[in-house]
Amino acid sequence: MNTSAASRRAFLASAAAMGASLAWGRAEAKPSRINWTERRDLYPQGVASGDPMPDSVILWTRRPATPGQAAPVLTLEIAEDEGFHRVVATARAVPKLESDWTSRVLAGGLKPSHVYFYRFTDQTGAGSRIGRTITAPTENSDKTVRFTFVSCQSPNEGAQNAYMRMIWEDERKPADQRLDFVLHLGDFIYEVTVYPEDAPNGRYGRRVREFVRYPHGEKIGNFHIPTTLEDYRLVYQAVLNDPDIQDARARWPFVCMWDNHEFSWQGYQSVQVFGGKARPGASVKLMANQAWFEYQPARGVRLADGGRDVWVSPPVTDVLPATYDDNGLGQEPSNIAAISSLKLWRSFRYGRHLELLLTDNHSFMGPNPLNDERNVFGVEGFPFAPDEVNRIIDAGRTYDGGKPPEKIRFGTDEAPNWAKDQPPGAVLGAEQKAWFLDRLGKSRATWKVWGNSMGALDCRADPQNTPKAPGRPEWPADGGYGMYAVADWAGHRAERAEILDFVRDHGITGFGTVAGDRHAFYAGVLAPTLPPHPFEPVAFEFVTGSITSVGGGEVLPRVTKKDDPLRSISVYDPPNGAQAVSCIDFTVLHGVRAAFELQATHDFDKAKALHNPDVSPHLSFLDQGGHGYGLVTCTANGLSCEFVGIPNPNERATTPDGGPLTYRVRHDIPLWRKGERPELKQTVLEGDVRMFT
Numbered sequence: 001m002n003t004s005a006a007s008r009r010a011f012l013a014s015a016a017a018m019g020a021s022l023a024w025g026r027a028e029a030k031p032s033r034i035n036w037t038e039r040r041d042l043y044p045q046g047v048a049s050g051d052p053m054p055d056s057v058i059l060w061t062r063r064p065a066t067p068g069q070a071a072p073v074l075t076l077e078i079a080e081d082e083g084f085h086r087v088v089a090t091a092r093a094v095p096k097l098e099s100d101w102t103s104r105v106l107a108g109g110l111k112p113s114h115v116y117f118y119r120f121t122d123q124t125g126a127g128s129r130i131g132r133t134i135t136a137p138t139e140n141s142d143k144t145v146r147f148t149f150v151s152c153q154s155p156n157e158g159a160q161n162a163y164m165r166m167i168w169e170d171e172r173k174p175a176d177q178r179l180d181f182v183l184h185l186g187d188f189i190y191e192v193t194v195y196p197e198d199a200p201n202g203r204y205g206r207r208v209r210e211f212v213r214y215p216h217g218e219k220i221g222n223f224h225i226p227t228t229l230e231d232y233r234l235v236y237q238a239v240l241n242d243p244d245i246q247d248a249r250a251r252w253p254f255v256c257m258w259d260n261h262e263f264s265w266q267g268y269q270s271v272q273v274f275g276g277k278a279r280p281g282a283s284v285k286l287m288a289n290q291a292w293f294e295y296q297p298a299r300g301v302r303l304a305d306g307g308r309d310v311w312v313s314p315p316v317t318d319v320l321p322a323t324y325d326d327n328g329l330g331q332e333p334s335n336i337a338a339i340s341s342l343k344l345w346r347s348f349r350y351g352r353h354l355e356l357l358l359t360d361n362h363s364f365m366g367p368n369p370l371n372d373e374r375n376v377f378g379v380e381g382f383p384f385a386p387d388e389v390n391r392i393i394d395a396g397r398t399y400d401g402g403k404p405p406e407k408i409r410f411g412t413d414e415a416p417n418w419a420k421d422q423p424p425g426a427v428l429g430a431e432q433k434a435w436f437l438d439r440l441g442k443s444r445a446t447w448k449v450w451g452n453s454m455g456a457l458d459c460r461a462d463p464q465n466t467p468k469a470p471g472r473p474e475w476p477a478d479g480g481y482g483m484y485a486v487a488d489w490a491g492h493r494a495e496r497a498e499i500l501d502f503v504r505d506h507g508i509t510g511f512g513t514v515a516g517d518r519h520a521f522y523a524g525v526l527a528p529t530l531p532p533h534p535f536e537p538v539a540f541e542f543v544t545g546s547i548t549s550v551g552g553g554e555v556l557p558r559v560t561k562k563d564d565p566l567r568s569i570s571v572y573d574p575p576n577g578a579q580a581v582s583c584i585d586f587t588v589l590h591g592v593r594a595a596f597e598l599q600a601t602h603d604f605d606k607a608k609a610l611h612n613p614d615v616s617p618h619l620s621f622l623d624q625g626g627h628g629y630g631l632v633t634c635t636a637n638g639l640s641c642e643f644v645g646i647p648n649p650n651e652r653a654t655t656p657d658g659g660p661l662t663y664r665v666r667h668d669i670p671l672w673r674k675g676e677r678p679e680l681k682q683t684v685l686e687g688d689v690r691m692f693t
């Protein structure tokens with residue numbers, strides 16, 4: 001245990017920068033002297049811990065004042081046992097009204113790779129539930145590291161059965177095989193919420209339940225969005241009132257990065273976008289950042305207020321940026337002040353075998369040129385955008401090594417290339433990207449895992465191969481591949497390629513990403529380009545299905561018309577009138593010919609015989625309606641990722657195991673050497689995954 005005055009002083013400084021008070025581990029453990037009585041009702045959002053390092057972790061609770069009583073003053077105790085007979089640190093924590101009664105403590109001077117228990121008790125003896133946390137191994141430790149990664153939880157439209165399953169399994173594992181932490185890749189909250197009366201028949205088969213009522217807020221379509229700090233705080237409280245989310249936060253340290261919904265669904269930087277129209281939102285971004293800061297036990301550095309324990313927002317005015325620089329940064333002082341108020345990109349080292357790099361993919365993302373109304377190519381009826389056209393627009397003046405075409409052509413359509421003098425679409429921003437590449441280049445960990453809120457694996461199909469039929473739309477024969485989503489890294493391929501080229505040029509191995517956001521399970525390898533361009537993968541990627549949120553695979557059978565001549569691309573109708581299911585995954589993995597064959601013959605083998613090897617050579621597994629979580633294990637020789645899939649979590653499971661599984665599929669990646677490619681080996685441990693492989 002490191003108890004030197006110098007390291008304690010350094011901790012004090014970093015605790016201050018995080019707006020946390022400090023607890024310091026002592027050499028000798030002592031029994032608790034506090035008369036603690038558990039009163040969960042007084043700590044309605046439970047307890048949490050986050051961002052573990054070998055000697056420290058952040059501990060959190062929320063204890064609102066009881067009306068008519070003195071403001072709470074809490075004692076935090078950290079012990080080596082659940083009975084608190086071996087307490088190694090205590091600290092005072094004072095929740096404040098200005099922080100919505102949340103409180104955070106940086107606990108330092110702890111032992112590495114160690115399980116601790118903690119609890120908060122007020123001056124009357126009323127105590128929080130007991131939390132459990134785990135410190136990271138030291139940098140030279142050979143320990144196997146295990147973590148799960150999750151995203152997209154929504155008590156508004158479902159249950160958190162995935163966490164029940166995660167807890168149930170972890171409790172039954174031997175101590176040395178339990179999880180070290182949970183990586184939460186965002187959509188921890190959904191700022192867009194639906195009130196039950198606005199969707200009496202539910203949404204896409206889900207029951208919409210009473211969740212949060214914004215005292216202020218604004219209604220847009222069927223959604224309500226927050227407009228004040230109080231609104232944002234209330235949605236965090238509502239999420240944390242969920243018993244399974246609360247149990248998970250009490251059991252493991254969380255490492256959290258936000259995705260889009262922590263601020264605004266279609267927003268970027270401090271700009272909100274509704275119905276395609278931009279709205280200046282610097283003041284709203286500050287509210288969103290403040291609420292995140294108050295409710296997440298994380299080592300985010302607040303730049304706005306010089307490190308006081310209460311958030312202070314800089315003054316801003318809500319003005320849309322008039323111009324953007326070459327890295328996509330909106331040139332408006334209020335925009336820059338708002339997005340700089342909380343710096344969340346950071347990295348963690350877990351022993352010899354894991355370095356976890358986290359990036360903020362939304363605060364610096366530029367306007368997406370693929371959303372520009374001048375990008376209009378496509379064929380009515382096909383759910384795709386032309387792959388190559390999107391590459392041209394996204395890359396702007398950097399396309400084809402700086403030789404963008406003057407005109408864009410798709411089939412018989414032709415239009416001037418309006419993007420030819422523009423910089424490419426931007427995600428990370430200049431400063432964060434420089435940090436990320438520097439960190440990646442210098443990391444000596446066996447596995448360098450990018451905790452990436454957004455997916456990067458392309459999701460595309462080959463509409464040019466659609467079997468012709470009377471009344472069926474035709475994609476131009478030379479129109480090339482068609483892509484689905486463009487909002488994430490798959491729509492920012494120039495910057496994605498810049499990162500992957502860096503990996504290749506520096507001979508970096510053992511690199512890959514784990515991602516969320518897509519409400520889908522993906523396993524595959526990342527390459528700067530796909531056929532007909534060269535296919536040279538340099539990294540792996542796993543995307544986790546949502547904890548709760550509705551996925552595309554759930555939606556398609558509900559919205560695809562029975563007589564749609566392209567129905568077989570999206571939906572498979574099994575024989576004998578059985579319920580239609582999405583087959584979008586099959587289409588993406590094998591091509592449209594295989595999907596039409598599956599519908600015609602109901603025979604997976606016959607259908608897979610028509611597999612197009614060029615459509616998705618990068619994918620091993622795809623389930624766009626999947627829910628659950630990913631479980632990663634890192635050792636000296638390999639990394640594995642297990643997808644734990646659960647059925648639609650419409651209602652809370654009635655059994656403590658979180659209910660049945662749909663499948664359990666593992667991908668193993670042996671550590672590859674410089675010049676070699678990452679290879680995924682798939683093992684189906686449980687379930688029928690014929691549609692997803």
Ligand SMILES: [Fe+2]
Binds near residue numbers: 151152517518519549
């Ligand atoms: Fe989401």
